[in-house]
Amino acid sequence: MADFHQEGIITTLHSLYEAFDQDEYLEGLEKKLVDYASHLNICLLLPCLYSELQNPQVLDPIVNDISQVEYLHSIVVALGGADYAQFQEARRYFSRLQTDKRDLKIVWVDGPGVQEILNRIREKDIATGVAGKGQSAWVALGYILGHEQADVIALHDCDIVTYNRLLLGRLIEPVANPNNDFEFCKGYYARISPSERAMKGRVTRLFVVPFVDAMMKIMRERGFNELENFPFIQAWVNTACPMIDEDARAECFEESAATRIERIAILLEFFLDWIGAHFETLPSAICPAAR
DSSP states (O other): OOTTOOBTTBOOOOOGGGGSOHHHHHHHHHHHHHHHHTTSOEEEEEEEEGGGGGOHHHHHHHHHHHHTOOSOSEEEEEEESOOHHHHHHHHHHHGGGOOSSOEEEEEETTSHHHHHHHHHHHTTTOOOOOTTHHHHHHHHHHHHHHHTOOSEEEEOOSOOTTOOHHHHHHHHHHHHOTTOOOSBOOOOOOOEETTTTEEOOHHIIIIIHHHHHHHHHHHHHTTOOGGGGOSOTTHHHHSEEEEEOTTSOEEEEEOOHHHHHHHHHHHHHHHHHHHHHHOSSOOTTSOTTTO
16 A cells, blocks of 8 residues: 555654645645644744854755744744854844744853753752753753743754755644644654765664564564554654643654654663563564664
8 A cells, every 4th residue: 555544543644745836735834824823822942053053054044944934933942052152143143033923032051041950950860961952952842841831842953954844834733733633743854965965864774773673573462563553663763743741732843863862762771671571581572782
Protein backbone atom coordinates (compact mmCIF):
# COMPACT_ATOMS: atom_id res chain seq x y z
CA MET A 1 0.00 0.00 0.00
CA ALA A 2 1.25 3.51 -0.73
CA ASP A 3 2.07 6.04 1.99
CA PHE A 4 -1.55 7.20 1.95
CA HIS A 5 -2.31 4.15 4.10
CA GLN A 6 -2.92 4.91 7.78
CA GLU A 7 -2.34 2.22 10.38
CA GLY A 8 -2.60 1.99 14.15
CA ILE A 9 -2.50 4.99 16.46
CA ILE A 10 -0.06 7.08 14.39
CA THR A 11 -1.53 9.46 11.81
CA THR A 12 0.75 10.56 8.97
CA LEU A 13 -0.01 13.95 7.39
CA HIS A 14 1.66 13.82 3.99
CA SER A 15 2.77 16.70 1.78
CA LEU A 16 -0.05 16.18 -0.68
CA TYR A 17 -0.11 19.93 -1.32
CA GLU A 18 3.00 19.48 -3.46
CA ALA A 19 0.76 18.14 -6.22
CA PHE A 20 -1.21 21.41 -6.31
CA ASP A 21 -0.61 25.17 -6.19
CA GLN A 22 1.67 25.63 -3.16
CA ASP A 23 1.10 29.38 -2.94
CA GLU A 24 -2.65 28.84 -2.81
CA TYR A 25 -2.20 26.13 -0.18
CA LEU A 26 0.01 28.38 1.97
CA GLU A 27 -2.52 31.21 1.75
CA GLY A 28 -5.33 28.94 2.91
CA LEU A 29 -3.21 27.40 5.67
CA GLU A 30 -2.19 30.78 7.11
CA LYS A 31 -5.76 32.07 6.95
CA LYS A 32 -6.84 29.13 9.10
CA LEU A 33 -3.99 29.75 11.55
CA VAL A 34 -4.91 33.42 11.83
CA ASP A 35 -8.45 32.32 12.67
CA TYR A 36 -7.18 29.85 15.30
CA ALA A 37 -4.94 32.57 16.72
CA SER A 38 -8.01 34.64 17.56
CA HIS A 39 -8.76 31.99 20.21
CA LEU A 40 -5.26 30.71 21.02
CA ASN A 41 -1.96 32.36 21.86
CA ILE A 42 0.67 30.78 19.61
CA CYS A 43 4.30 31.23 20.66
CA LEU A 44 7.39 30.42 18.58
CA LEU A 45 10.56 29.42 20.42
CA LEU A 46 13.85 29.75 18.53
CA PRO A 47 16.92 28.19 20.18
CA CYS A 48 19.84 29.99 18.57
CA LEU A 49 23.59 30.08 19.12
CA TYR A 50 25.33 33.39 18.58
CA SER A 51 27.48 31.66 15.96
CA GLU A 52 24.37 31.17 13.84
CA LEU A 53 24.06 34.95 13.50
CA GLN A 54 27.34 34.72 11.60
CA ASN A 55 25.62 32.57 8.97
CA PRO A 56 23.19 35.10 7.47
CA GLN A 57 22.65 33.15 4.25
CA VAL A 58 20.70 30.61 6.35
CA LEU A 59 19.33 32.70 9.23
CA ASP A 60 18.20 35.75 7.24
CA PRO A 61 15.65 33.82 5.11
CA ILE A 62 14.26 32.15 8.25
CA VAL A 63 13.80 35.45 10.08
CA ASN A 64 12.37 37.12 6.96
CA ASP A 65 9.80 34.34 6.56
CA ILE A 66 8.80 34.46 10.22
CA SER A 67 8.41 38.25 10.06
CA GLN A 68 5.65 37.77 7.44
CA VAL A 69 3.61 35.46 9.66
CA GLU A 70 0.55 37.04 11.27
CA TYR A 71 -0.69 34.26 13.57
CA LEU A 72 2.11 34.32 16.16
CA HIS A 73 1.27 35.95 19.49
CA SER A 74 4.88 35.99 20.69
CA ILE A 75 8.40 34.91 19.77
CA VAL A 76 11.08 33.86 22.26
CA VAL A 77 14.69 33.51 21.14
CA ALA A 78 16.82 31.32 23.42
CA LEU A 79 20.27 32.78 22.81
CA GLY A 80 23.29 30.70 23.77
CA GLY A 81 27.05 31.11 23.41
CA ALA A 82 26.92 34.90 23.68
CA ASP A 83 28.60 37.51 25.87
CA TYR A 84 26.93 40.84 26.74
CA ALA A 85 27.97 42.63 23.54
CA GLN A 86 26.82 39.69 21.42
CA PHE A 87 23.54 39.59 23.34
CA GLN A 88 22.94 43.25 22.44
CA GLU A 89 23.78 42.49 18.80
CA ALA A 90 21.25 39.65 18.80
CA ARG A 91 18.58 41.95 20.28
CA ARG A 92 19.10 44.37 17.41
CA TYR A 93 19.09 41.59 14.82
CA PHE A 94 15.87 39.92 15.96
CA SER A 95 14.07 43.21 16.70
CA ARG A 96 12.49 43.08 13.23
CA LEU A 97 10.27 40.27 14.52
CA GLN A 98 8.51 42.51 17.04
CA THR A 99 5.31 44.27 16.01
CA ASP A 100 2.40 45.97 17.72
CA LYS A 101 0.56 42.63 17.76
CA ARG A 102 3.54 40.31 18.41
CA ASP A 103 5.83 40.33 21.42
CA LEU A 104 9.52 39.44 21.25
CA LYS A 105 11.77 38.29 24.07
CA ILE A 106 15.44 37.28 24.00
CA VAL A 107 16.43 34.84 26.76
CA TRP A 108 20.17 35.32 27.35
CA VAL A 109 21.06 31.83 28.53
CA ASP A 110 24.67 32.75 29.37
CA GLY A 111 23.60 35.89 31.22
CA PRO A 112 24.08 36.23 34.99
CA GLY A 113 20.38 35.86 35.80
CA VAL A 114 19.88 32.51 34.04
CA GLN A 115 23.25 31.19 35.18
CA GLU A 116 22.41 31.99 38.80
CA ILE A 117 19.21 29.95 38.49
CA LEU A 118 21.08 27.03 36.90
CA ASN A 119 23.70 27.11 39.63
CA ARG A 120 20.99 27.00 42.31
CA ILE A 121 19.47 23.97 40.58
CA ARG A 122 22.86 22.24 40.44
CA GLU A 123 23.33 22.86 44.17
CA LYS A 124 20.31 20.59 44.67
CA ASP A 125 22.15 17.81 42.75
CA ILE A 126 19.80 18.22 39.80
CA ALA A 127 21.46 17.88 36.40
CA THR A 128 20.95 20.85 34.08
CA GLY A 129 22.59 19.34 31.01
CA VAL A 130 25.48 20.69 29.00
CA ALA A 131 25.54 24.17 27.50
CA GLY A 132 24.08 24.26 24.00
CA LYS A 133 20.83 24.57 22.12
CA GLY A 134 19.24 21.71 24.02
CA GLN A 135 19.76 23.40 27.38
CA SER A 136 18.75 26.77 25.92
CA ALA A 137 15.47 25.31 24.68
CA TRP A 138 14.52 23.90 28.09
CA VAL A 139 15.44 27.15 29.87
CA ALA A 140 13.28 29.14 27.47
CA LEU A 141 10.41 26.65 27.79
CA GLY A 142 10.50 27.22 31.53
CA TYR A 143 10.31 30.97 30.94
CA ILE A 144 7.36 30.61 28.55
CA LEU A 145 5.38 28.16 30.67
CA GLY A 146 6.09 30.23 33.79
CA HIS A 147 4.30 33.20 32.23
CA GLU A 148 1.29 31.01 31.36
CA GLN A 149 0.39 33.11 28.34
CA ALA A 150 1.01 30.58 25.56
CA ASP A 151 -1.52 27.96 24.50
CA VAL A 152 0.65 26.56 21.71
CA ILE A 153 4.46 26.59 21.68
CA ALA A 154 6.25 25.82 18.44
CA LEU A 155 9.99 25.22 18.41
CA HIS A 156 12.45 24.75 15.57
CA ASP A 157 16.15 25.33 14.94
CA CYS A 158 17.67 28.35 13.25
CA ASP A 159 19.87 26.45 10.80
CA ILE A 160 17.28 24.82 8.52
CA VAL A 161 18.53 25.41 4.98
CA THR A 162 15.22 24.40 3.36
CA TYR A 163 13.06 26.51 5.73
CA ASN A 164 9.89 28.21 4.54
CA ARG A 165 6.57 29.36 5.99
CA LEU A 166 4.95 26.06 5.00
CA LEU A 167 7.22 24.24 7.43
CA LEU A 168 6.15 26.46 10.32
CA GLY A 169 2.48 26.44 9.40
CA ARG A 170 2.27 22.68 8.94
CA LEU A 171 4.12 22.17 12.22
CA ILE A 172 1.57 24.21 14.19
CA GLU A 173 -1.73 23.53 12.40
CA PRO A 174 -2.42 19.98 13.64
CA VAL A 175 -2.15 21.10 17.28
CA ALA A 176 -3.81 24.50 16.94
CA ASN A 177 -6.76 23.20 14.93
CA PRO A 178 -9.68 22.94 17.40
CA ASN A 179 -11.22 20.15 15.29
CA ASN A 180 -8.23 17.88 15.96
CA ASP A 181 -7.39 15.92 19.06
CA PHE A 182 -3.70 15.24 18.48
CA GLU A 183 -1.44 14.82 21.50
CA PHE A 184 1.75 14.76 19.39
CA CYS A 185 2.68 16.10 15.99
CA LYS A 186 6.17 15.57 14.57
CA GLY A 187 7.52 17.21 11.46
CA TYR A 188 10.18 15.54 9.37
CA TYR A 189 12.29 16.43 6.37
CA ALA A 190 15.15 14.94 4.39
CA ARG A 191 18.51 15.00 6.18
CA ILE A 192 20.44 15.97 3.07
CA SER A 193 22.91 18.85 2.73
CA PRO A 194 22.62 20.50 -0.72
CA SER A 195 25.87 22.41 -0.24
CA GLU A 196 27.94 19.46 1.01
CA ARG A 197 26.13 16.96 -1.25
CA ALA A 198 26.03 14.58 1.69
CA MET A 199 23.41 12.59 3.58
CA LYS A 200 23.16 13.50 7.26
CA GLY A 201 21.42 11.70 10.13
CA ARG A 202 24.29 9.49 11.33
CA VAL A 203 22.76 9.07 14.80
CA THR A 204 19.57 7.74 13.24
CA ARG A 205 21.25 5.32 10.85
CA LEU A 206 23.97 3.97 13.14
CA PHE A 207 22.26 3.92 16.54
CA VAL A 208 18.57 4.78 16.67
CA VAL A 209 17.25 2.42 13.97
CA PRO A 210 19.13 -0.67 15.30
CA PHE A 211 18.12 0.25 18.85
CA VAL A 212 14.45 0.77 18.01
CA ASP A 213 14.37 -2.41 15.89
CA ALA A 214 15.64 -4.35 18.90
CA MET A 215 13.16 -2.62 21.19
CA MET A 216 10.26 -3.36 18.81
CA LYS A 217 11.18 -7.05 18.70
CA ILE A 218 11.30 -7.32 22.48
CA MET A 219 8.11 -5.30 22.99
CA ARG A 220 6.32 -7.40 20.36
CA GLU A 221 7.13 -10.51 22.39
CA ARG A 222 5.50 -8.80 25.39
CA GLY A 223 2.36 -7.95 23.41
CA PHE A 224 3.10 -4.26 22.67
CA ASN A 225 3.01 -3.33 18.98
CA GLU A 226 2.64 0.48 18.99
CA LEU A 227 6.14 1.25 17.68
CA GLU A 228 5.52 -0.89 14.60
CA ASN A 229 2.79 1.55 13.56
CA PHE A 230 5.26 4.44 13.20
CA PRO A 231 6.26 4.48 9.49
CA PHE A 232 8.97 7.17 9.84
CA ILE A 233 11.15 5.91 12.67
CA GLN A 234 13.77 8.60 11.98
CA ALA A 235 11.16 11.26 12.74
CA TRP A 236 10.80 9.70 16.18
CA VAL A 237 13.95 11.46 17.33
CA ASN A 238 14.85 13.90 14.59
CA THR A 239 11.94 16.22 14.24
CA ALA A 240 9.17 18.34 15.66
CA CYS A 241 6.98 17.18 18.51
CA PRO A 242 3.92 19.10 19.76
CA MET A 243 2.43 17.91 23.05
CA ILE A 244 -0.78 18.74 24.92
CA ASP A 245 -0.59 18.51 28.71
CA GLU A 246 -3.34 18.25 31.31
CA ASP A 247 -3.93 21.99 31.17
CA ALA A 248 -4.57 21.77 27.41
CA ARG A 249 -1.43 23.75 26.69
CA ALA A 250 0.40 22.54 23.61
CA GLU A 251 3.99 22.67 22.55
CA CYS A 252 5.51 21.71 19.24
CA PHE A 253 9.23 21.71 18.87
CA GLU A 254 11.94 20.93 16.39
CA GLU A 255 14.50 19.40 18.68
CA SER A 256 18.17 20.26 18.57
CA ALA A 257 20.79 17.53 18.41
CA ALA A 258 21.65 17.94 22.09
CA THR A 259 18.01 17.51 23.13
CA ARG A 260 17.60 14.43 20.93
CA ILE A 261 20.72 12.74 22.25
CA GLU A 262 19.74 13.47 25.85
CA ARG A 263 16.27 12.04 25.28
CA ILE A 264 17.69 8.94 23.58
CA ALA A 265 20.09 8.40 26.49
CA ILE A 266 17.24 8.67 29.04
CA LEU A 267 15.10 6.29 26.98
CA LEU A 268 17.98 3.80 26.63
CA GLU A 269 18.63 3.83 30.38
CA PHE A 270 14.94 3.33 31.13
CA PHE A 271 14.61 0.56 28.55
CA LEU A 272 17.64 -1.38 29.81
CA ASP A 273 16.31 -1.08 33.39
CA TRP A 274 13.01 -2.52 32.15
CA ILE A 275 14.84 -5.36 30.40
CA GLY A 276 16.82 -6.08 33.56
CA ALA A 277 13.60 -6.35 35.56
CA HIS A 278 12.01 -8.82 33.11
CA PHE A 279 14.95 -10.91 31.90
CA GLU A 280 17.78 -12.60 33.77
CA THR A 281 20.15 -11.84 30.88
CA LEU A 282 19.95 -9.33 28.03
CA PRO A 283 18.07 -10.86 25.06
CA SER A 284 20.03 -11.49 21.89
CA ALA A 285 17.85 -8.90 20.18
CA ILE A 286 19.74 -6.11 21.96
CA CYS A 287 22.36 -4.81 19.56
CA PRO A 288 25.97 -4.37 20.79
CA ALA A 289 25.59 -0.57 20.81
CA ALA A 290 22.65 -0.80 23.23
CA ARG A 291 24.63 -3.01 25.62
